[in-house]
Amino acid sequence: MISKNLAILVLNEALSTGADYAEIFFEDSHSQGITVENGKVETSTSSSMCGVGLRLLLKNQCVYGYTNDLSKKGLLALASSLKKSFNGTQLITVTDLEVIKAPNRNPIIRSYDDVSREEIIALVKEGIDEINSLKDPRIVRTIGSFGANHRFVAVFNSKGKWFKRASEFGRLAYMVVCADEKGFETGFEGPGCQQDISYFGNVVNVRKTARKAAETALKMLTAKECPSGKMPVVIGNGWGGVLFHESCGHPLEASAISKGLSCFAGKEGEMIASKLVSAVDDSTMPQAWGSIDIDDEGNLGEKRVLIQNGKLVNFMIDDFNGRRMNREGNGACRRQNYRYCPTSRMSNTYICNGKSTPEEIIAATKLGLYAVGFNGGSVDPTTGEFNFGCSEAYIIRDGKIAEPVKGATLIGKGEEILKNIDMVANDLDVGQGMCGAASGSIRTNVGQPTLRIKEITVGGRGGELK
Amino acid sequence: MKYEKFFELAKAQGIENTELFIRKSYSLSVSLFHGEVDNYSSDNGFSVIARGLINGKFGAASCDVWDEEKANYLIDAIVKNAKVIENNDPQFIFEGSPKYKKINTFNKDLAKISLDVKLAKLHELEEKIKAYDPRIHEIEGVFYDEISEDVILMNSKGLKLSQKSNYYAYAGAAVAKLDGQVKTNMDLLLDNNFDKVNIDELAKKIAQGAVEQLSGEPCESGNYQAVLSPNVVSSLLRAYIASADAEEVQKNSSLFKDKLGQKIASSKVTVEDRPLDKTIFAKSFDDEGVATYNKDIIKNGTLETYLYNLTTGAKDGVGSTANAVRYGSKIGTAPTFLVFKPGKHTQEELFKTVNNGVYITEVSGLHAGLNPQSGNFSLQSSGFLIKDGKKDRPLDIITISGNLLKLFQDITMVGNDVKVFLSATSCPSVIIKKIAVSGK
Numbered sequence: 068m069i070s071k072n073l074a075i076l077v078l079n080e081a082l083s084t085g086a087d088y089a090e091i092f093f094e095d096s097h098s099q100g101i102t103v104e105n106g107k108v109e110t111s112t113s114s115s116m117c118g119v120g121l122r123l124l125l126k127n128q129c130v131y132g133y134t135n136d137l138s139k140k141g142l143l144a145l146a147s148s149l150k151k152s153f154n155g156t157q158l159i160t161v162t163d164l165e166v167i168k169a170p171n172r173n174p175i176i177r178s179y180d181d182v183s184r185e186e187i188i189a190l191v192k193e194g195i196d197e198i199n200s201l202k203d204p205r206i207v208r209t210i211g212s213f214g215a216n217h218r219f220v221a222v223f224n225s226k227g228k229w230f231k232r233a234s235e236f237g238r239l240a241y242m243v244v245c246a247d248e249k250g251f252e253t254g255f256e257g258p259g260c261q262q263d264i265s266y267f268g269n270v271v272n273v274r275k276t277a278r279k280a281a282e283t284a285l286k287m288l289t290a291k292e293c294p295s296g297k298m299p300v301v302i303g304n305g306w307g308g309v310l311f312h313e314s315c316g317h318p319l320e321a322s323a324i325s326k327g328l329s330c331f332a333g334k335e336g337e338m339i340a341s342k343l344v345s346a347v348d349d350s351t352m353p354q355a356w357g358s359i360d361i362d363d364e365g366n367l368g369e370k371r372v373l374i375q376n377g378k379l380v381n382f383m384i385d386d387f388n389g390r391r392m393n394r395e396g397n398g399a400c401r402r403q404n405y406r407y408c409p410t411s412r413m414s415n416t417y418i419c420n421g422k423s424t425p426e427e428i429i430a431a432t433k434l435g436l437y438a439v440g441f442n443g444g445s446v447d448p449t450t451g452e453f454n455f456g457c458s459e460a461y462i463i464r465d466g467k468i469a470e471p472v473k474g475a476t477l478i479g480k481g482e483e484i485l486k487n488i489d490m491v492a493n494d495l496d497v498g499q500g501m502c503g504a505a506s507g508s509i510r511t512n513v514g515q516p517t518l519r520i521k522e523i524t525v526g527g528r529g530g531e532l533k
Numbered sequence: 534m535k536y537e538k539f540f541e542l543a544k545a546q547g548i549e550n551t552e553l554f555i556r557k558s559y560s561l562s563v564s565l566f567h568g569e570v571d572n573y574s575s576d577n578g579f580s581v582i583a584r585g586l587i588n589g590k591f592g593a594a595s596c597d598v599w600d601e602e603k604a605n606y607l608i609d610a611i612v613k614n615a616k617v618i619e620n621n622d623p624q625f626i627f628e629g630s631p632k633y634k635k636i637n638t639f640n641k642d643l644a645k646i647s648l649d650v651k652l653a654k655l656h657e658l659e660e661k662i663k664a665y666d667p668r669i670h671e672i673e674g675v676f677y678d679e680i681s682e683d684v685i686l687m688n689s690k691g692l693k694l695s696q697k698s699n700y701y702a703y704a705g706a707a708v709a710k711l712d713g714q715v716k717t718n719m720d721l722l723l724d725n726n727f728d729k730v731n732i733d734e735l736a737k738k739i740a741q742g743a744v745e746q747l748s749g750e751p752c753e754s755g756n757y758q759a760v761l762s763p764n765v766v767s768s769l770l771r772a773y774i775a776s777a778d779a780e781e782v783q784k785n786s787s788l789f790k791d792k793l794g795q796k797i798a799s800s801k802v803t804v805e806d807r808p809l810d811k812t813i814f815a816k817s818f819d820d821e822g823v824a825t826y827n828k829d830i831i832k833n834g835t836l837e838t839y840l841y842n843l844t845t846g847a848k849d850g851v852g853s854t855a856n857a858v859r860y861g862s863k864i865g866t867a868p869t870f871l872v873f874k875p876g877k878h879t880q881e882e883l884f885k886t887v888n889n890g891v892y893i894t895e896v897s898g899l900h901a902g903l904n905p906q907s908g909n910f911s912l913q914s915s916g917f918l919i920k921d922g923k924k925d926r927p928l929d930i931i932t933i934s935g936n937l938l939k940l941f942q943d944i945t946m947v948g949n950d951v952k953v954f955l956s957a958t959s960c961p962s963v964i965i966k967k968i969a970v971s972g973k
Contacts, residue, residue, distance in 0.1 A: 443900055
């Protein structure tokens with residue numbers, strides 16, 4: 068950790084050529100990862116990460132650098148090197164730093180540092196035992212893993228504010244590979260949280276999670292190729308929210324909006340989605356995978372309503388991109404670690420509950436696709452064109468879930484898809500993922516209730532849907 | 534603290550066999566938006582991965598600060614991690630190969646060129662993209678990146694290897710707009726010789742790639758004969774060759790299992806790993822310290838070898854193919870510079886041969902739409918119709934779907950239009966007999 072006095076010294080050195088904002092981001096993190104393959108512990112690794120990132124802003128210019136040399140000399144050298152980008156005189160002088168008061172919704176109750184490797188291994192193996200109990204010869208490989216991460220950060224900025232915060236994350240994951248004479252299929256489940264290890268057992272049913280990964284792989288082994296073309300698609304709750312994350316979440320980040328590089332730029336106050344759609348990015352969900360109490364530039368986490376009954380009302384904003392929008396940051400500034408310059412990112416993003424039931428939605432669909440498992444996706448925020456891959460899907464025939472199909476990818480344009488949502492159920496759930504963008508890979512929740520898109524392009528090899 | 538001290542400290546804790554893998558890097562990135570520098574970063578990166586062999590099991594740990602406290606952290610973690618390993622695979626601290634080829638991947642002149650000169654080219658790139666066509670509506674950004682890296686591998690058996698490399702990249706992303714339709718395109722130039730910077734050519738590629746996609750619409754869903762661009766071949770080839778990883782084969786989850794020496798692809802397909810070619814990707818030793826060599830992976834459609842590291846090579850009794858790579862503390866395998874051997878035909882000749890079909894220029898979302906184990910893929914794509922032997926109108930909102938094994942069996946002609954990609958892959962265009970396209 069660096070002292071307040073040293074931080075003031077470094078900030079003033081950084082500000083001495085006229086930057087209008089400077090910020091020190093200190094990080095000291097460590098993590099432990101364990102993988103169990105086919106029942107045996109195969110890897111156990113530890114890593115430690117410690118460094119400082121320094122960001123200087125002047126109007127619409129951002130200068131960033133980092134160092135692992137945390138000595139006074141090292142930090143001042145970093146500041147001296149970065150300040151060369153500007154050639155003015157000092158506008159702001161930092162004389163004192165006041166601590167930012169932030170709520171602690173994600174306290175560390177029992178640190179992963181106090182959990183032995185043996186305890187983690189026993190947890191992972193519990194799920195492996197469950198998969199083995201299926202005794203299905205088509206299961207050719209099982210990988211169970213657990214990753215625990217302790218993150219300590221401190222931020223000091225030229226607004227005269229500072230804070231420090233420690234947080235911890237745990238994620239349990241199972242991947243199962245099945246094979247028959249026709250080929251391979253895989254199943255994956257990976258629940259995560261910002262809570263201690265008791266979450267896995269108390270909240271997550273470890274055996275059920277592992278079994279689900281195996282069952283998905285086995286089911287997809289017998290599935291036919293997914294048909295292709297435009298069709299109605301019912302998207303399952305929870306991880307189905309990756310649809311909104313890609314098609315709409317990324318284009319609503321200030322990094323794209325502020326430069327007019329988003330398909331939703333300039334549309335605040337307009338109807339961009341069906342009236343049935345309200346969507347939220349909420350950093351304040353207690354102990355959730357994507358929650359933050361305070362962001363990487365010192366703004367408090369918020370619950371941001373992005374879309375209210377179809378109308379675009381807000382964005383994920385960081386202070387820097389906010390400058391081009393004449394808006395202040397709303398606690399959405401994040402980064403993977405000190406090696407990344409931070410920017411506006413999502414936290415826990417979901418579509419809100421509607422009034423239908425999942426059963427009603429299925430029953431109301433004569434012929435279409437029911438997609439329930441997803442591998443993730445990607446988007447070009449400028450064009451709004453997105454894709455996401457389904458890991459588990461079924462054909463709906465005459466209002467009933469029929470045969471499983473594999474290899475489906477859904478593609479479209481965010482603007483069109485949001486307007487095409489014609490039924491929303493009341494079974495909101497969230498799923499955990501890692502989201503990659505300019506400021507690295509960060510933890511995010513995606514979520515939604517079951518919903519129907521009346522028409523979307525489905526890519527598959529199974530020919531026309533009949 | 535000297536790195537050698539680590540081996541002494543480990544020995545004092547009773548760990549005889551240890552290894553350090555150190556990466557030191559310097560990187561510079563600058564981006565422009567509307568003629569102004571909007572992002573500038575200059576970083577000195579450092580990371581060290583330590584491994585120690587205790588009772589035949591490897592313990593591993595990493596950090597990014599180097600002092601005695603961290604060295605002791607690494608040693609403590611190695612002991613605790615090794616203790617819980619149950620896997621009995623053979624493990625090695627490598628003594629070294631008899632000989633290493635000399636390669637030069639560091640151009641000392643790059644650092645001598647002033648930032649002003651580098652920036653002037655970046656401004657030129659932005660201006661030239663904008664000036665290329667009135668339909669260029671916006672430029673998302675233009676980027677200059679420069680990275681120089683030092684990799685050092687040393688171990689308690691006295692092996693000490695190092696390699697220095699550097700490269701720069703100019704890149705840009707353009708937005709084209711017409712009648713409410715928006716299309717983007719990004720391209721880059723990669724080298725370590727600054728004399729090779731050709732801003733005119735790069736600006737043209739970036740701008741043209743965005744503009745030519747305008748006014749597209751989907752084609753009818755169905756099966757098409759297709760030309761795949763070098764870019765698409767490169768993305769799919771990387772995923773395909775991942776099946777050559779011996780670990781995947783040994784663990785029963787590779788498409789290439791039991792296929793060694795067999796014909797797995799069309800006889801038009803020859804794929805090589807060429808770490809010793811004069812490229813910015815060249816390596817004289819792999820991440821375990823084994824001397825690299827050029828080799829065929831697939832020759833005229835026949836699978837010639839799997840890719841091995843020391844452990845998987847020992848398990849199959851064949852030795853390493855010098856393809857070890859580190860993913861954090863874990864050692865996997867990957868080709869160093871993957872080359873799809875070009876044919877003799879120009880891309881125009883490929884279009885002529887197909888006559889009527891599709892030309893696929895880009896695929897996206899590979900992490901979601903492609904399953905490396907099953908080889909099945911269904912990917913968001915862009916491209917053009919091929920009509921009467923020529924590139925015709927652009928295609929909007931389509932996917933291509935297939936299976937990697939089948940796709941490489943279905944290659945009927947290979948072009949001579951080779952392109953090299955940042956993923957360390959060199960590929961030409963190819964013709965695919967049949968691919969499922971989902972559109973209207």
